């Protein structure tokens with residue numbers, strides 16, 4: 113991979129030397145991503161910096177087309193930035209080849225998508241087994257882990273159901289179990305409640321909050337829903353290709369409006 117030639121220690125590479133410091137899960141520095149469409153090169157991410165620590169729960173908000181999924185794809189090792197520096201749980205991902213990236217992704221990242229992305233002809237257990245089978249775990253052990261994880265997300269009674277025999281909320285629970293069965297260091301959720309009715313969305317969000325609280329799971333949630341963002345410990349916004357955190361936003365030029373409105377989140381979402 114050619115997007116990082118600099119060989120300097122990142123903040124996260126030194127952070128673990130002090131046991132009192134929280135463990136850095138990911139460190140992004142000056143991440144840029146451009147897309148070439150015909151003759152036009154458009155820069156979507158224009159220098160993203162972000163530090164995420166173990167046990168963080170972040171929401172990422174921003175207008176449609178602002179680059180949320182683009183950023184998630186880079187963090188999730190599905191895409192590579194045009195330039196910038198990225199350290200994931202101590203691994204400098206910049207110089208890894210495709211196989212190493214796939215392996216790192218399988219071990220470190222769990223994905224949850226709005227549209228679930230389950231294998232339609234496979235049962236809940238078979239879906240949840242997949243990441244473990246991919247990494248070479250034996251079938252019997254994979255099934256046992258999948259059943260335990262499905263039980264943890266409240267799906268222990270529907271292990272053999274196929275996706276078309278499950279409700280939207282149940283499908284998303286299966287997808288969350290699949291994302292977590294391999295004990296990733298980071299759960300990435302792209303609008304996980306976007307296809308769910310408000311009550312089911314609340315239940316799925318409660319599950320993510322519980323996993324973060326009880327298991328110190330690090331979670332990043334892309335959402336358009338202010339109520340979901342408010343439940344997260346940190347709120348990050350994409351504005352003009354860079355990230356602003358709610359605390360920074362409060363201190364920035366718009367803080368007057370934010371203070372008047374009582375909270376920053378609504379102000380920035382309304383633009």
Ligand SMILES: Nc1ncnc2c1ncn2[C@@H]1O[C@H](COP(=O)(O)OP(=O)(O)OP(=O)(O)O)[C@@H](O)[C@H]1O
Pocket residue numbers: 147148149156174175176177178179180181182183
């Ligand atoms: N592979 C690609 N090729 C060209 N342009 C792309 C590609 N992927 C994303 N883009 C462009 O990048 C911009 C950001 O897209 P992205 O999907 O990240 O937005 P988003 O913030 O997730 O939006 P939404 O809230 O609608 O999901 C869009 O203008 C999109 O057209």
Ligand SMILES: [Mg+2]
Pocket residue numbers: 180181182302
């Ligand atoms: Mg998106």
